[in-house]
Amino acid sequence: MYEMVKEAVDKRDFKTVKETFEHLEEADIADLMQGFHDNREVDAKDISLLFRLLPKDTAAEVFTYMETDMKELLINRFTDTELEDIVDNLFIDDTVDLIEEMPANVVQRILAASDPQSRKMINMILKYPEDSAGSIMTTEFVYMKRDQTVKECLEKIRSLGMVKETVYTIYVTEQDRRLVGVLSILDLLTADDDDIIGDIMDENVITALTTDDQEQVAAQFAKYDFVALPIVDNENRIVGIVTFDDAMDVVEEEATEDMAHMAATMTSEESYFKTSVIAHARNRIVWLLVLMLSSTISSIIIGHYEAAFATIPLLVASIPTLTGTGGNCGTQTSTMVIRGMSLGEIELKDFFKVMFKELRISLIVGVILAAVNFLRICIQYSKDTSVDSVKLGICVSLAIFAAVVMSKLIGCILPMAAKAVKIDPALMAAPFISTIVDASTTLVFFNIALLVFNIKI
């Protein structure tokens, strides 16, 4: 497909390109053009030429599927009239996304190309805090008064000519836009033309506030399987809707952000390849510095116990096993807890339940790891005359057991404490916990060693 269109473009056979576009989904056309651009196979002039081959109604949708750099390239080549045509056909939430991505001079042109009514809506949405329900909603939706008929409603839907997902659900409001009911397009189809909307609507409406977090909104979708969720203000007046496809984007975005935070990385809006090397480095360096400097604590602890490993040098060889195992145990627990909180399975009030569960898990896991490790040390150092392998085994295995229990408890306490003080729990994941576990494990280990080998420092 890619090659075929590429060849047609090279031959300036735009008739074939146009025909091929007719048989493609909008998302695929966008992918194709993005590919030409990313691989530098078609220049900016020809890209905008290709874009002009699209029928008006398709063009706007293809446009929304493109990446930031392509959008900017195209807008810069659009005439004012062309830009108006596109902006006219965009959903308000897509226009808002576009404005948030573009540099100031381009934003000016987009706003100038919007009609006054849309501009008002855009400004309203731009005012909502980032990641709030208000910031991801669209203001295009179908609403009716309760005393209108099914026939009137069907006529309204026909006349609007809006895209599928925004018309599957119809909202019923009072004169002052207060939301009082909801019905699906299917309810309309199975009703009589003369039925009154107020009689057939469902009065149980699940809504979200404009100020609700987008993650909460996505959770509503996952729970109720809605196609769209109405967004209301504090007076229960409907101001917009969020559709399932936006909720799905939020779910993916939040999971990506959680994973990045759990890996001690800050996130960028752009994809991996579109983010520059410098931006990647900047996103990663901060936490690496913090964590590297925090590891000074471990190094001070080790320095303090120099006498211990001066007497028994092999103690040092067990440090990676100890810190590694502690880190892994902490990672397992913190990941389970962070994900459980994201999915709403674990709540703050479950704190003691989680603690108690992790304690019991850590006892089982700790005993098994300690036992296996004891055997490993006895075998590995059985012929080593510099150390009593049984004593060393006891010492390392006790420390492993302690490390497992400590790290599992820290792994559930820290993310939940973070959540309680409204810090993203995902930041309290693997790297952060490992650093704390490293320090506490080495401390415990050397103290056990001093006791078992009867060393004075």
Add this chain to the structure above:
Amino acid sequence: MYEMVKEAVDKRDFKTVKETFEHLEEADIADLMQGFHDNREVDAKDISLLFRLLPKDTAAEVFTYMETDMKELLINRFTDTELEDIVDNLFIDDTVDLIEEMPANVVQRILAASDPQSRKMINMILKYPEDSAGSIMTTEFVYMKRDQTVKECLEKIRSLGMVKETVYTIYVTEQDRRLVGVLSILDLLTADDDDIIGDIMDENVITALTTDDQEQVAAQFAKYDFVALPIVDNENRIVGIVTFDDAMDVVEEEATEDMAHMAATMTSEESYFKTSVIAHARNRIVWLLVLMLSSTISSIIIGHYEAAFATIPLLVASIPTLTGTGGNCGTQTSTMVIRGMSLGEIELKDFFKVMFKELRISLIVGVILAAVNFLRICIQYSKDTSVDSVKLGICVSLAIFAAVVMSKLIGCILPMAAKAVKIDPALMAAPFISTIVDASTTLVFFNIALLVFNIKI
């Protein structure tokens, strides 16, 4: 709400309970009853009594929102007729899910309660491999012949009385069920009653094969924003559809599984609390054992360089900084790469592009970390007479630089190599990479130390 219903149940005031249920969404009724059961506040007999208060059509939907233990409890208390009523009202994909969760004796009863037609469908779906498109599809969908009229189609939809998301899209087939077109319920509404389906349908249909991976199917939803995706066999005959809500579940499930694997944990089907302590321990112990035993390599390396830290004991104090930083860098990269591959942003053919990008990032990050660390060591050990702090700083900083570069490269090579040989890349994450990075970092570190301090071993 919870307290209110609880009180009504305690007072045996089932009229109030029934009225309250009428104003609740099905998912919320299920939550409420699940809460009563989990907190052991209402016994099994009363739970099934509460369930019987629900109207028939609501009951089946409430049932699908319940957790496994509640479903089993209820089925065991249902009469055969009651069970038939529920199974009759379930979607085929929900019945299949139920069968997969239940013990054999309960499965027998469910199959006995299904009508022969459904039983055939159920058996067909059960044969598809786990995590395939076929295994998550439902066989309830609306299909029409191309020569039928809009009026006939609307009548069919009205007569089916199916749930919203399964009728928003209508599939057009040949006599042999080969899929030739698609139209939305909105197309029907804006067409004339006498229009022929074949004339107004869209012939560009995006489909998935029954054998496609469910992750691929979810990716199609994220890309095209569909409400439903038709699932076809090898002859392009439509056999079922996957709806957006199921796709959303897949997205969440896959993210959870990736995170668990990245934290070296095996996953369980159940939620955190429903999974027993023993099951949690079992899911975690395998990787912990593997990783603990692999760390033997690091301990052998350290043992080998005993002479080095016998001469300069402070070398030991830097081990946690080195392994920690290396581990964190590897985690950052592997997480970005694993997530990028999940989202389809990074593909196997991008291998060298990713390598080169990570190499450049690691050079920047490595230089900064090495420089800061050099300063830290110079300051920390400036008054320590046992060691030349500048030499120690050079030695640790060089090792840090090497650790950063190595770990970033390993962090992108391993997950991509895993993907190439069809192992889940998420298993090549933090813990696994840390273990490899630990060993290689210590090896490099001690060799640099031998050189800088001119030690012979």
